[in-house]
Amino acid sequence: MHRSHRPTHGRRAQGATAALTREYDRAMSGELPEDGRPVDAQRPEIGDSWARLRRLGLDPDRGRNARRIAAAELEHRRRANGLDQVLPVLRSSLLPSDGGTPLLMAIADAEGHVLWLDGSRPLLRSADSIGFDHGARWAEDEVGTNGIGLAVRTGRATEVHSAEHYLRSHHTWTCVAAPVRDPRTGRLAGVIDLSGPAHSGAPYLLQLTITAARLAETELRARHLESLHRLRTVAAPLLARFAGPALVVDSAGWTAAASGMPDLPRLQLPADGWGAGTLHRLAGLGECAVEPLADGWLVRPVSGPATAQADLAELTDGARIRLDLTRADRPVLRVSGAAGGWSYAPSPRHVELLLLLAVHREGLSAAGLAQALFGDRSRTVTVRAELSRLRRHLGGLLEHRPYRLAGAARVSVQAPAEPYDLLPGSNAPGVRELRAGLAAGRLRLPTD
Secondary structure: OOOOOOOOHHHHHHHHHHHHHHOOOOOOOOOOOOOOOOOOOOHHHHHHHHHHHOOOOOOOOOOOOOOOHHHHHHHHHHHHHHHHHHHHHHHHHHHOOOOOOOOEEEEOOOOEEHHHHHHHHHHHHHHHOOOOOOOOOHHHHHOOOOOOHHHHOOOEEEEEEEHHHHOHHHHHHHEEEEEOOOOOOOOEEEEEEEEEEEEEOOOOOOHHHHHHHHHOOOOOHHHHHHHHHHHHHHHHHHHOOOOEEEEEEEEEEEEEEEEEOOOOOEEOOOOOOOOOOOOEEEEEOOEEEEEEEEEEEEEEEOEEEEEEEHHHHHHHOOEEEEEEOOOOOOOOOEEEEEOOOEEEEHHHHHHHHHHHHHOOOOOOOOHHHHHHOOOOOOHHHHHHHHHHHHHHHHHHEEEOOEEEEEOEEEEEOOOOOOHHHOOOOOOOOHHHHHHHHHHHHHOOOOOO
């Protein structure tokens, strides 16, 4: 995704903090452009968050009481989250033993619930006064722009300093947060956050938090490899009995063992899930029979890749393309036509491309897409490479010169009710303009 991190040193200066406060007062008083675009001086993610919360009617002087989960639910989420295994390392890495820098370390789940909160007692008491405590759901909709809420909604590392917080009561704080992704699925597993007084922030804290998140992901990846090894032990004697090609994958599609076919690290699973005893069209394998096995699936191809490509070509006749973006963490592309249908979960970059092509049915050049994705028309090589990968899934449904979705196909986009929840993790200029246009009523998405 397109990133835009502001220099930290300048923001820490007293004059810059005062300028932030003036900018905040101006925005909260209603001095925003009539077309819905955020103030240009703001970082994109902060401006979008403010605009979104104003549309939702959140009072910057009061906010809402953060919802809390019961103690039993908190313990359940701690065990299920998986980050408890790396908690000691995170504490020793992120909390200075000498107490020289007053900080709180929080670990939240994928919904923003604070699972663990550690730090000095005086700072914990101060945090409790604004509802920052174990079990509290630190989501933007309830407590305004903040590190945990922003990382949960956008899936990106971020810093929220002083008056960048939407609630005035948080302006004495600064926080940095980084998402932790489940290496099996790529989905959000949780968020690591460091918070402290606004005047005590340090420029290295964001990078330190990102490094801690990568450390946590490394631990999760090690546990995943152990589970694949266990599944491989179960699968090996079964695969030895099959004469034809077959493979065993775990619940996320990672290959544990294969027989009679090239080694595929991971299968792109159907976005709508498996169905035991039914046939599924899988990229590169064609039609496959799927059966449950231990903690995974036994997959046996029944038609070759050539057949799969023929079916994909046939889909171009009267095809219907649906891009479901109602859940930011689980975008789904569904295609149906004369040869049947299929679905898959596209990558973040492919989702951006699909959305832009769905809106611009007349098509866009490689330079136009580069401008919409990166704000740089010269990055055409990257765009063409991504489109080449996308064509493996779409075949003839993706045309070129200019790049566009097939004109004969019916295209629709299912989007969240709130425009600023449309691909919230994307800072691509074209996506930001689309969100602002939808919020202002100037643009519409294609629907069935």
